[in-house]
Amino acid sequence: MKCYNCGCTLSEDDFCTACGADTKTYKKIVRLSNYYYNEGLSKARVRDLTGAAASLKMSLKCNKNNIQARNLLGLVYFETGEIVYALSEWIISKNIRPKKNIADDFISDIQNNQAKLSNFDTLIRKYNQALSYAQHDDLDLAVIQLKAVVAKNPNYMRAMELLALIYVNNEEWNKVKKVTERGLKIDAGNTTLQTYQKEAQIRIFERENASGRKTRKQKEEAISYTSGNETIIQPLNDSERTGGQTIVNIIIGLMIGAALMWFLVLPARIQMARNDINNELREVSEQLTAKTADMDDLNKRIEALQEENKGFEDRIAEYTGEDGVMEDYNNLLSAAESYAKDPDDALSASSYLEKIQNAEGSDVSSEFKSLYDYLNSNVSAKAAEQYLSNGVDKYNDGDYEGAIDDLKEAFTLNPQSDQSLYYLAQSYVKSDDQDKAIELFNQLITSFPDSEYKDKAERYVSQGEEDNEDATLRSTDDTPAAQDTSAAEQAALQAALEAAARAQSEAAAAGTNVEAPPVPAGQ
Amino acid sequence: MINFDEELKKFHRSLEVEDTQDAVNDHNEPDMLDLLFSMLGIKFKEKE
Numbered sequence: 001m002k003c004y005n006c007g008c009t010l011s012e013d014d015f016c017t018a019c020g021a022d023t024k025t026y027k028k029i030v031r032l033s034n035y036y037y038n039e040g041l042s043k044a045r046v047r048d049l050t051g052a053a054a055s056l057k058m059s060l061k062c063n064k065n066n067i068q069a070r071n072l073l074g075l076v077y078f079e080t081g082e083i084v085y086a087l088s089e090w091i092i093s094k095n096i097r098p099k100k101n102i103a104d105d106f107i108s109d110i111q112n113n114q115a116k117l118s119n120f121d122t123l124i125r126k127y128n129q130a131l132s133y134a135q136h137d138d139l140d141l142a143v144i145q146l147k148a149v150v151a152k153n154p155n156y157m158r159a160m161e162l163l164a165l166i167y168v169n170n171e172e173w174n175k176v177k178k179v180t181e182r183g184l185k186i187d188a189g190n191t192t193l194q195t196y197q198k199e200a201q202i203r204i205f206e207r208e209n210a211s212g213r214k215t216r217k218q219k220e221e222a223i224s225y226t227s228g229n230e231t232i233i234q235p236l237n238d239s240e241r242t243g244g245q246t247i248v249n250i251i252i253g254l255m256i257g258a259a260l261m262w263f264l265v266l267p268a269r270i271q272m273a274r275n276d277i278n279n280e281l282r283e284v285s286e287q288l289t290a291k292t293a294d295m296d297d298l299n300k301r302i303e304a305l306q307e308e309n310k311g312f313e314d315r316i317a318e319y320t321g322e323d324g325v326m327e328d329y330n331n332l333l334s335a336a337e338s339y340a341k342d343p344d345d346a347l348s349a350s351s352y353l354e355k356i357q358n359a360e361g362s363d364v365s366s367e368f369k370s371l372y373d374y375l376n377s378n379v380s381a382k383a384a385e386q387y388l389s390n391g392v393d394k395y396n397d398g399d400y401e402g403a404i405d406d407l408k409e410a411f412t413l414n415p416q417s418d419q420s421l422y423y424l425a426q427s428y429v430k431s432d433d434q435d436k437a438i439e440l441f442n443q444l445i446t447s448f449p450d451s452e453y454k455d456k457a458e459r460y461v462s463q464g465e466e467d468n469e470d471a472t473l474r475s476t477d478d479t480p481a482a483q484d485t486s487a488a489e490q491a492a493l494q495a496a497l498e499a500a501a502r503a504q505s506e507a508a509a510a511g512t513n514v515e516a517p518p519v520p521a522g523q
Numbered sequence: 524m525i526n527f528d529e530e531l532k533k534f535h536r537s538l539e540v541e542d543t544q545d546a547v548n549d550h551n552e553p554d555m556l557d558l559l560f561s562m563l564g565i566k567f568k569e570k571e
């Protein structure tokens with residue numbers, strides 16, 4: 001102990017041997033502080049934390065610089081869940097003695113574990129919330145909050161006390177007993193919990209007393225006597241057992257055993273077997289589902305491939321079918337060949353040209369188009385003339401059906417030929433198809449107003465006057481005269497033929513590049 | 524018999540961690556030695 005005046009170590013005397021200051025009262029106060037500290041320490045050792053806190057507070061009231069008392073008080077607060085008070089005591093302790101102070105370690109432990117500190121803070125907030133609920137009669141919500149707090153920090157005495165109080169209010173005495181027992185294990189000197197526990201014990205005793213009177217009455221009726229050190233109680237209504245009764249008991253026991261087997265063991269076995277079967281069924285079902293899914297996928301792939309195959313077949317048909325590009329090329333080449341062999345045989349070349357379906361389509365090449373146009377321009381006029389000539393000859397010979405066919409062709413190839421139209425109408429007149437004849441005459445009157453045949457047509461339409469004269473061909477027809485193929489045209493035709501042949505081979509190659517099934521040679 | 528309302532009044536809001544500084548500042552109450560020294564009119568000089 002140091003002198004408060006000069007700081008020297010004091011002796012057993014009541015004054016300072018160095019400065020002579022009176023230290024009697026000073027020593028008494030310091031000793032009193034130490035006494036309370038020792039008392040607090042003793043109480044803390046037996047977990048009387050409330051008592052320890054009271055003693056330590058007294059110690060600090062005597063001497064607020066008693067570092068040990070302050071540190072222990074902080075520790076007691078910490079143990080009862082009062083983190084803030086514990087921290088404040090340790091911080092003050094550290095301010096008083098900055099070095100060689102165990103409070104430094106306590107503070108460091110808490111500050112270095114921020115998660116723990118945050119957890120403490122959360123629990124304090126929850127407790128405050130629960131208190132608010134309790135003050136506003138929301139006891140159910142308060143209980144829920146307090147249960148959560150106590151579950152996370154079982155040392156938080158404040159929360160434990162409030163929870164016990166709410167249970168007291170709800171007259172849930174068993175819960176009060178349970179909570180207070182838990183709390184008193186941590187703080188044996190907690191008077192609040194002790195009060196609640198005592199109340200709970202009284203209530204539980206009263207309840208048990210009320211319900212247990214009948215039982216006790218029966219017990220009192222039992223005959224008991226003392227033999228030496230032992231108290232013997234004779235059972236009520238216990239008659240002496242006979243041999244037959246034993247056999248009956250054994251039989252009853254066996255029956256009970258069989259019943260147990262039947263009602264407990266057997267159903268369990270059956271349930272196990274069912275579970276096994278269900279598991280197997282589930283596995284098989286899962287496998288089946290997986291297989292079905294695989295099959296669906298495969299079917300979809302097959303459908304997709306079939307559609308793709310159909311697309312390819314359609315494309316091949318576009319090239320190799322009757323109306324395909326290949327057929328058009330063949331017809332064009334045949335027409336060109338026929339025209340090259342005999343330029344005057346326009347009918348033959350024209351018949352091939354008529355078979356070409358896609359002369360203007362995008363599938364044909366430019367060479368194809370140029371050759372087609374060339375042949376068409378040269379052959380059509382000549383063919384029209386030949387058809388007209390043939391038709392006129394057949395008309396004059398009385399073969400009106402043949403004349404109609406030829407003249408139809410002639411007019412189709414050269415729609416500007418009024419002569420073809422007139423003799424076609426005449427052929428219908430001679431074939432007794434008056435309606436068709438009048439229709440064609442009207443067409444002639446409308447389409448060719450300057451035609452030399454207009455008057456005859458009008459006379460027939462208005463008066464039914466037939467023209468019975470033989471048909472004659474006009475020497476100067478509107479249709480272009482047949483032209484001789486010059487050497488230059490022959491050369492151009494040759495070049496176009498080669499180009500068409502090349503285009504045909506390219507088209508054939510394109511048709512085979514799509515992995516189509518082989519096309520029969522005859523196609 | 525425990526009176527719930529009376530008992531509840533004994534419970535107070537717990538200080539949160541952020542209130543630690545306030546709790547430290549509230550600890551400036553004088554102790555018995557302070558009273559003694561103020562009566563004697565001297566200053567405490569205990570050496571560490």
